[in-house]
Amino acid sequence: TKGDVSGGFGGLYPFGDSYLVAGTDGVGTKLKLAFLLDKHDTIGVDLVAMSVNDIITVGALPMFFLDYFATSKLDVDMAESVIAGIVDGCRQSSCTLLGGETAEMPGFYAEGEYDLSGFAVGSVKQDALVDGKRAVAGDVVVGLRSSGVHSNGYSLARRVVESSDRFDYGDALPGDDQGRSVGEALLCPTRIYVPAARAALGKYDIKAMAHITGGGFYENFPRCLPDGLGARFDASLWSKPAIFSFLQDNGRIADAEMFRTFNMGVGYMMVVDGAVARQMESDGYFGEHDAVVVGEIVATDAKGEARVEVEFSTQ
Amino acid sequence: TKGDVSGGFGGLYPFGDSYLVAGTDGVGTKLKLAFLLDKHDTIGVDLVAMSVNDIITVGALPMFFLDYFATSKLDVDMAESVIAGIVDGCRQSSCTLLGGETAEMPGFYAEGEYDLSGFAVGSVKQDALVDGKRAVAGDVVVGLRSSGVHSNGYSLARRVVESSDRFDYGDALPGDDQGRSVGEALLCPTRIYVPAARAALGKYDIKAMAHITGGGFYENFPRCLPDGLGARFDASLWSKPAIFSFLQDNGRIADAEMFRTFNMGVGYMMVVDGAVARQMESDGYFGEHDAVVVGEIVATDAKGEARVEVEFSTQ
Numbered sequence: 001t002k003g004d005v006s007g008g009f010g011g012l013y014p015f016g017d018s019y020l021v022a023g024t025d026g027v028g029t030k031l032k033l034a035f036l037l038d039k040h041d042t043i044g045v046d047l048v049a050m051s052v053n054d055i056i057t058v059g060a061l062p063m064f065f066l067d068y069f070a071t072s073k074l075d076v077d078m079a080e081s082v083i084a085g086i087v088d089g090c091r092q093s094s095c096t097l098l099g100g101e102t103a104e105m106p107g108f109y110a111e112g113e114y115d116l117s118g119f120a121v122g123s124v125k126q127d128a129l130v131d132g133k134r135a136v137a138g139d140v141v142v143g144l145r146s147s148g149v150h151s152n153g154y155s156l157a158r159r160v161v162e163s164s165d166r167f168d169y170g171d172a173l174p175g176d177d178q179g180r181s182v183g184e185a186l187l188c189p190t191r192i193y194v195p196a197a198r199a200a201l202g203k204y205d206i207k208a209m210a211h212i213t214g215g216g217f218y219e220n221f222p223r224c225l226p227d228g229l230g231a232r233f234d235a236s237l238w239s240k241p242a243i244f245s246f247l248q249d250n251g252r253i254a255d256a257e258m259f260r261t262f263n264m265g266v267g268y269m270m271v272v273d274g275a276v277a278r279q280m281e282s283d284g285y286f287g288e289h290d291a292v293v294v295g296e297i298v299a300t301d302a303k304g305e306a307r308v309e310v311e312f313s314t315q
Numbered sequence: 316t317k318g319d320v321s322g323g324f325g326g327l328y329p330f331g332d333s334y335l336v337a338g339t340d341g342v343g344t345k346l347k348l349a350f351l352l353d354k355h356d357t358i359g360v361d362l363v364a365m366s367v368n369d370i371i372t373v374g375a376l377p378m379f380f381l382d383y384f385a386t387s388k389l390d391v392d393m394a395e396s397v398i399a400g401i402v403d404g405c406r407q408s409s410c411t412l413l414g415g416e417t418a419e420m421p422g423f424y425a426e427g428e429y430d431l432s433g434f435a436v437g438s439v440k441q442d443a444l445v446d447g448k449r450a451v452a453g454d455v456v457v458g459l460r461s462s463g464v465h466s467n468g469y470s471l472a473r474r475v476v477e478s479s480d481r482f483d484y485g486d487a488l489p490g491d492d493q494g495r496s497v498g499e500a501l502l503c504p505t506r507i508y509v510p511a512a513r514a515a516l517g518k519y520d521i522k523a524m525a526h527i528t529g530g531g532f533y534e535n536f537p538r539c540l541p542d543g544l545g546a547r548f549d550a551s552l553w554s555k556p557a558i559f560s561f562l563q564d565n566g567r568i569a570d571a572e573m574f575r576t577f578n579m580g581v582g583y584m585m586v587v588d589g590a591v592a593r594q595m596e597s598d599g600y601f602g603e604h605d606a607v608v609v610g611e612i613v614a615t616d617a618k619g620e621a622r623v624e625v626e627f628s629t630q
Contacts, residue, residue: 013379024381063330
């Protein structure tokens, strides 16, 4: 996303005593995987997820979503599958599919291919804006587990699989607790964090939130914090989905590169006081929303990506 | 656009005493012309126009816009040209460019090509919604002149030029009052009707409005009227930009087909009482905003496209 005015993940527009918050995104080259596996019914979930997970970071709840679907020659069955995923994503986000555009553009896309973009609008009362300003060193970072690679890092992920002598998309993913193929695990739809955010906002004092997308931990997390603060993550605190070890091992990718590209099992983060984290845990929030403490806020003079330190797991 | 809930041109979402109104669109195959002429600085105006001209039809004024720009490999100069056009379109629409996404998707687009989609959000007080309900037979249709083909009908337009033995895009457009080539006239950016709508709303009792896009007069205009009403247009009431005669003559296209595909010189329409139309004219609104009476509302039992009758000009 470019042009953000909030310093965060969505654009803010003042309206009465609220901010309207808008975000737009596509699903990038994860689409190639949908084409390859000829499975189109979940990529719409990814599309909705990418936008709504951005706008909730400022404390907004999504109101409505619109999609743009472009292809050279409309394949009605395929389009209906895609739309079914979008409808599912909107349902998971408690938001209305308010409209959309299906564009038939002869000669623009290869046969059987298409592109998608999505656009979500939410709102937050101005006095409830989550802007990171009250974060302090010592605060705790509560991570929400991801469903896998989500919708970023697919150029790298595809390169790993396609250059592998040992694995193809149809092969069983080693160590996967759901017994999926590599392709199935890669195409697993992005988790939508709206229910978890909805359950936390208003009930707990959430100081900052981050959606971990392209750029992984290093690029995304600092955007939710004021200057002078950074974060130290301890990667031994949570287990990683099997797809990440698979990609790291087969691509011989360094730890830092993994955390710079992927969400590494934690797709969304909330910054709270330590006492609040303990309260969330004892209330059962962690179990219900698949949350785990992943790190802490630290004081730092560093800038940009250097504000984030990850202690890599030795497992 | 699909999924509209208003029966009109934009999706409505109730918010306080207002409706938020959202629209999304691309620019279709007009992009091919931008590629062909290697001119990218106005297609962004088209992008903004397509969405904002939709949302103003219910009386909403645009608040913000977001764009999605997708290409295989980012060409920074080209992208900057495109964005400059988007910025210009937002300025013409008095709306904020709140965000956007630039997606680099290797292998999706041919070299030098890209796709664009845009999203606009506006608002209207619920009691000021323009919904066509008060339109009656005898009302007048005030048309706002278009700047040319706008952003629809380019598959047909390109076919006409590319199958012509006599004309290519670089040739002078016969009869053009601005001395442009065929390609220049075709690439002329879509007129943004926000200033004209802004000047009319609140000041005059506007009963219904229509943005004439794909489907021309027949498909678009009935969407702004309740059942039982239609419109009779008299094509001799306004002059057509030279590009339309060029397309009709060289493509040997029937009148009805022209009015079913193109805006024919009138890209936006307002339904008002006859006395209001006379007041607008005597106030100088017609001169200032390039408006002209183009037809009248009639009672009809017909459905769909049959609700619209065009008396073709014999000129």
